[in-house]
Amino acid sequence: xxxVTQSPRYAVLQEGQAVSFWCDPISGHDTLYWYQxxxxxxxxxxxxxxxxxxxxxxxxxxxxxxxxxxKGTNSTLKIQSAKQGDTATYLCASSHLGNTLYxxxxxxxxxx
Amino acid sequence: xxxxxxxxxPVTLSEGTSLTVNCSxxxxxxxxxxxxxxxxxxxxxxxxxxxxxNEKGSNRGFEATYNKEATSFHLxxxxxxxSDSAVYYCALSDQTGYQNFYxxxGTSLTVxx
Numbered sequence: 001x002x003x004v005t006q007s008p009r010y011a012v013l014q015e016g017q018a019v020s021f022w023c024d025p026i027s028g029h030d031t032l033y034w035y036q037x038x039x040x041x042x043x044x045x046x047x048x049x050x051x052x053x054x055x056x057x058x059x060x061x062x063x064x065x066x067x068x069x070x071k072g073t074n075s076t077l078k079i080q081s082a083k084q085g086d087t088a089t090y091l092c093a094s095s096h097l098g099n100t101l102y103x104x105x106x107x108x109x110x111x112x
Numbered sequence: 113x114x115x116x117x118x119x120x121x122p123v124t125l126s127e128g129t130s131l132t133v134n135c136s137x138x139x140x141x142x143x144x145x146x147x148x149x150x151x152x153x154x155x156x157x158x159x160x161x162x163x164x165x166n167e168k169g170s171n172r173g174f175e176a177t178y179n180k181e182a183t184s185f186h187l188x189x190x191x192x193x194x195s196d197s198a199v200y201y202c203a204l205s206d207q208t209g210y211q212n213f214y215x216x217x218g219t220s221l222t223v224x225x
Contacts, residue, residue: 002154042201042215043156056212092154098211101147101203105153107167 002026004104006092013082020072021077021107031055033101034067034077034089042089049075082111099101114139116204118216122176124191126224132189133219135202144211146203147176150218156201159187194223 005024014017025032031050035043047057051072062069064083069075079086079094088104119134139141145162160171162178162185169176178185187200200215 038197040220042217044215045212048212055172066172072182078213093213098205099155099157100161100172101148102212105155 004092004094004102006090006104006107007075008107009105010108010110012112014038014112015083016081019079019082019109021076021090021092023077024093024094024100024106025073025075028095029094029102031095031098032069032075033093033095034075035090035093037089037106039088046077079109082109084111087111114141114143114204114206114212114214116130116202116214116216118202118219119159122220124222124224127193128191129223131187131189131192131196132201133200134184135186135216136184137202137204138184139204139206139219141206144205145176145178146205146213147187147220148203150199150201154213159215166167185198187202192221192223194225197221197223 012018033048034046034066036046037043047060047067048055049069052069064080067077085108089108091103091106093101093103095101116135116137147159147160148156150156160169162176163169174189199218199220201218204214205211
């Protein structure tokens with residue numbers, strides 16, 4: 001069974017540039033999560049979906065970050081105008097009925 | 113809101129010595145508790161789901177215990193190996209309709225041969 005797939009693995013931007021991260025969850029997993037993991041810290045939830053519906057996006061900086069999961073399968077997280085403070089690893093995870101989280105390898109973002 | 117707190121900072125141990133990592137949690141719900149491990153360049157991976165209160169779980173030589181009265185849970189290994197060098201996270205999932213997962217800050221373990 002394939003795991004959670006994320007792309008790209010790395011991204012380097014100048015401040016003000018936009019970037020998108022893509023996630024393909026484990027097949028059959030209805031719940032998809034995006035976490036931000038700053039260096040030397042634990043994962044911090046940004047947003048999560050059940051199927052195509054947003055369950056909680058209260059931690060998503062809504063003025064610059066957006067996330068969609070239009071068909072309840074793949075998901076895209078976008079940063080419109082990146083800031084140096086956005087430098088972190090962005091992790092996607094999925095679960096079936098919120099049982100156990102399975103993570104992808106993450107996208108390491110550096111904003112210069 | 114729900115939260116977990118890991119009490120240890122970076123840990124350096126010699127091979128063959130024992131490890132204990134402690135976590136406490138706050139939740140108004142009945143929680144499901146987990147331990148995750150993260151190796152460099154990878155996402156966190158499940159070490160195991162902590163079993164019911166006052167029962168021990170084990171995987172890869174690690175054991176977990178959970179004290180419901182003290183709202184705490186613990187990860188232990190009697191004899192660490194160099195390959196155990198990683199970051200260990202405790203996590204909590206609440207049991208409301210759509211579960212969120214809350215992670216501790218992590219304990220970085222370095223094992224010296």
